[in-house]
Amino acid sequence: MEPLVSDKILLAHGSGGKLAHELIEKSFLRAFYNPLLAKLDDSATFDFSGRLAFTTDSYVVNPIFFPGGNIGKLAVCGTVNDLAMAGAVPLYLSLSFIIEEGLPQEDLLHIVSSVKEAAEEAEVQIITGDTKVVNRGTADKLFLNTAGVGLVPEGVDISGSKAKPGDKVLLSGTIGDHGIAVLSQREGLSFSTKLQSDCAPLNKLVADIIKVSPQIHCLRDPTRGGLATTLNELAKQSKVGIKIEEDKIPVREEVQAACEMLGFDPLYVANEGKLVAIVAPEDAEAVLKAMRKNTYGKDAAVIGEVRQEHPGRVVMKTRLGASRIVDMLVGDLLPRIC
Amino acid sequence: MKFIDEFRRSELAQGLVRRIRQNSTKKARLMEFCGGHTVTILKHGIRQLLPPTIEMLSGPGCPVCVTDNADLDKAIALAQIPGVILTTFGDMLKVPGSRSSLQKARADGADVRIVYSTIDALQIAQENPDKRVAFLGIGFETTAPTIAASVLQAEQEGISNYYVLSLHKLCPPVIKALLDSGEVRLDGLICPGHVSAIIGSRPWEFIARDYSIPCVVSGFEPLDVLQSVDMLVAQIESGRSEVEIAYRRGVRPEGNRQALALMERVFEVCPARWRGMGLVAHSGLRLKPEFERFDAEFAFEINPGPVVEPKGCLCGDILRGVKTPQDCRLFAKVCTPESPVGPCMVSSEGSCAAYYLYGAAGE
Numbered sequence: 041m042e043p044l045v046s047d048k049i050l051l052a053h054g055s056g057g058k059l060a061h062e063l064i065e066k067s068f069l070r071a072f073y074n075p076l077l078a079k080l081d082d083s084a085t086f087d088f089s090g091r092l093a094f095t096t097d098s099y100v101v102n103p104i105f106f107p108g109g110n111i112g113k114l115a116v117c118g119t120v121n122d123l124a125m126a127g128a129v130p131l132y133l134s135l136s137f138i139i140e141e142g143l144p145q146e147d148l149l150h151i152v153s154s155v156k157e158a159a160e161e162a163e164v165q166i167i168t169g170d171t172k173v174v175n176r177g178t179a180d181k182l183f184l185n186t187a188g189v190g191l192v193p194e195g196v197d198i199s200g201s202k203a204k205p206g207d208k209v210l211l212s213g214t215i216g217d218h219g220i221a222v223l224s225q226r227e228g229l230s231f232s233t234k235l236q237s238d239c240a241p242l243n244k245l246v247a248d249i250i251k252v253s254p255q256i257h258c259l260r261d262p263t264r265g266g267l268a269t270t271l272n273e274l275a276k277q278s279k280v281g282i283k284i285e286e287d288k289i290p291v292r293e294e295v296q297a298a299c300e301m302l303g304f305d306p307l308y309v310a311n312e313g314k315l316v317a318i319v320a321p322e323d324a325e326a327v328l329k330a331m332r333k334n335t336y337g338k339d340a341a342v343i344g345e346v347r348q349e350h351p352g353r354v355v356m357k358t359r360l361g362a363s364r365i366v367d368m369l370v371g372d373l374l375p376r377i378c
Numbered sequence: 379m380k381f382i383d384e385f386r387r388s389e390l391a392q393g394l395v396r397r398i399r400q401n402s403t404k405k406a407r408l409m410e411f412c413g414g415h416t417v418t419i420l421k422h423g424i425r426q427l428l429p430p431t432i433e434m435l436s437g438p439g440c441p442v443c444v445t446d447n448a449d450l451d452k453a454i455a456l457a458q459i460p461g462v463i464l465t466t467f468g469d470m471l472k473v474p475g476s477r478s479s480l481q482k483a484r485a486d487g488a489d490v491r492i493v494y495s496t497i498d499a500l501q502i503a504q505e506n507p508d509k510r511v512a513f514l515g516i517g518f519e520t521t522a523p524t525i526a527a528s529v530l531q532a533e534q535e536g537i538s539n540y541y542v543l544s545l546h547k548l549c550p551p552v553i554k555a556l557l558d559s560g561e562v563r564l565d566g567l568i569c570p571g572h573v574s575a576i577i578g579s580r581p582w583e584f585i586a587r588d589y590s591i592p593c594v595v596s597g598f599e600p601l602d603v604l605q606s607v608d609m610l611v612a613q614i615e616s617g618r619s620e621v622e623i624a625y626r627r628g629v630r631p632e633g634n635r636q637a638l639a640l641m642e643r644v645f646e647v648c649p650a651r652w653r654g655m656g657l658v659a660h661s662g663l664r665l666k667p668e669f670e671r672f673d674a675e676f677a678f679e680i681n682p683g684p685v686v687e688p689k690g691c692l693c694g695d696i697l698r699g700v701k702t703p704q705d706c707r708l709f710a711k712v713c714t715p716e717s718p719v720g721p722c723m724v725s726s727e728g729s730c731a732a733y734y735l736y737g738a739a740g741e
Contacts, residue, residue, distance in 0.1 A: 359387075360422050362423020362426040
């Protein structure tokens with residue numbers, strides 16, 4: 041990408057004037073080029089037929105660069121994954137920047153190229169966007185917002201309210217990687233770890249799952265609040281109990297160690313590239329196999345099952361063979377991790 | 379993983395549970411002094427594995443929980459003094475005092491900062507020479523040495539805007555007060571592991587000797603706790619009362635001499651107020667007169683106002699082991715981790731929070 045005139049982002053870059061045009065044309069348009077965006081009209085227009093999934097999310101992660109990703113990659117993956125959890129094939133994204141004056145140009149270009157890479161991997165196009173620059177101190181470096189639309193294939197009807205007693209609960213891999221990777225970079229808390237965020241687009245993993253189990257009941261990505269919170273949401277929405285087994289849940293050594301050190305429970309630590317699938321028992325084996333074949337599901341495991349008992353609650357069989365309640369996250373474990 | 383999985387191995391746990399079940403014939407009430415042990419017991423479901431002969435009681439070993447409202451009010455009032463930066467461990471932020479909490483004070487404009495060690499607090503003092511930086515010294519013998527070290531470092535480096543509000547508490551004297559009150563009858567005590575890493579196992583000997591109560595110093599992993607229960611059962615069944623160490627990888631009888639010397643150099647023993655127990659003799663630490671200029675109590679005019687105790691809250695009784703969280707009418711109804719009435723629902727080591735979060739599942 042061609043460097044901009046100024047090495048820092050200035051208020052003028054968001055003013056709609058010359059510098060703003062330079063930023064859009066030299067940086068954003070080149071990186072994200074597609075015919076819909078290139079028109080540069082006030083709205084992108086496109087034809088569509090079928091059932092639409094539509095979602096939005098804002099990204100305020102601190103720090104904006106973390107091992108395994110940055111806020112740009114996160115903004116694409118997060119919204120792509122929200123679409124994918126409805127079973128939708130993601131098509132188009134919007135992308136809005138709120139930039140704190142003084143952000144190094146190099147940082148912005150780096151983030152833009154991560155957005156480009158992630159969008160290419162997920163096969164989505166960025167077709168509209170916005171840029172605002174705010175005075176120093178009124179935002180923290182960079183906030184992003186993405187909205188996305190996707191097409192829900194015919195016959196697919198996934199919802200958090202569809203878990204049924206007897207269903208199996210599958211998890212696509214290790215938990216807590218994102219939260220701990222971000223935390224390891226925090227000021228005042230820096231500790232060295234080789235751990236990378238798991239931030240990844242999961243739409244192709246979802247497509248693989250739907251191929252073998254079109255009637256899949258629930259899909260959800262355990263982001264903020266972690267696995268424990270996601271399972272509680274599903275149990276409440278479906279009015280069923282969920283029983284999981286502690287020793288079936290994959291946790292990386294580094295994550296376990298960091299959690300022990302910091303007094304966290306990996307069950308509550310955020311993920312950005314994992315999903316929970318609740319499927320009919322007869323589909324479980326096929327879904328597990330399909331997940332394990334995909335890079336982003338290679339550590340997938342069946343971690344429990346749906347039950348009639350204790351509706352709305354999640355219970356875990358501990359490694360010692362006892363059982364205990366797993367509640368939702370209360371309070372804020374790690375502020376601003378996504 | 380190394381040093382974690384080894385202490386959570388299911389087959390070893392099953393073996394210990396079997397042995398405890400076989401050996402335990404006498405009814406026994408065991409107290410785990412430490413909130414960290416309460417969490418381990420509830421988080422791993424250890425109570426369900428123990429035979430009906432054994433009753434586990436939670437003790438007063440949560441430094442956040444035992445901090446009296448008067449002291450909390452003092453900390454909050456200190457934070458509200460203009461030009462003060464109050465540095466604290468994160469656990470204290472949400473604990474409600476008589477009228478406010480540090481979190482609320484911060485929302486109202488007080489400069490309250492969470493630190494992970496006193497080193498961070500000293501650094502804040504150095505970076506803000508025009509402010510007065512106070513550290514909220516909450517904790518048992520475990521945290522006191524590092525705070526002593528920070529005072530010595532401030533003295534050595536001439537950091538003149540650093541202060542400590544010392545609310546430190548000592549564990550053996552409070553156990554003595556608890557036993558002398560006659561309110562709780564104990565057949566065994568699981569002694570705190572991290573406190574004992576500093577003070578050693580010897581300060582517990584009076585309990586075994588004078589009160590004939592078996593003691594075992596325990597680590598915090600599930601196997602540590604099960605092994606400690608097993609050792610206590612063995613003592614109870616054979617009529618012995620001794621101090622034994624199950625946590626040999628962390629605790630020596632004589633403790634950590636260097637840490638003890640630091641404490642001795644900076645602090646002197648004083649009476650301390652404990653929630654639920656009032657003033658307990660010889661159970662607190664204050665800065666010695668020669669370090670008075672680092673003492674927030676001397677350096678500031680702190681006006682906390684009258685103390686108001688939360689109505690209906692049983693934290694005091696729960697900390698003494700005479701009530702359990704479920705006995706409290708507020709538990710899980712009015713008082714939850716999102717809107718805590720008492721400190722035992724706030725702290726990650728508080729009994730109420732542990733019962734609330736990990737309550738045994740009705741299978």
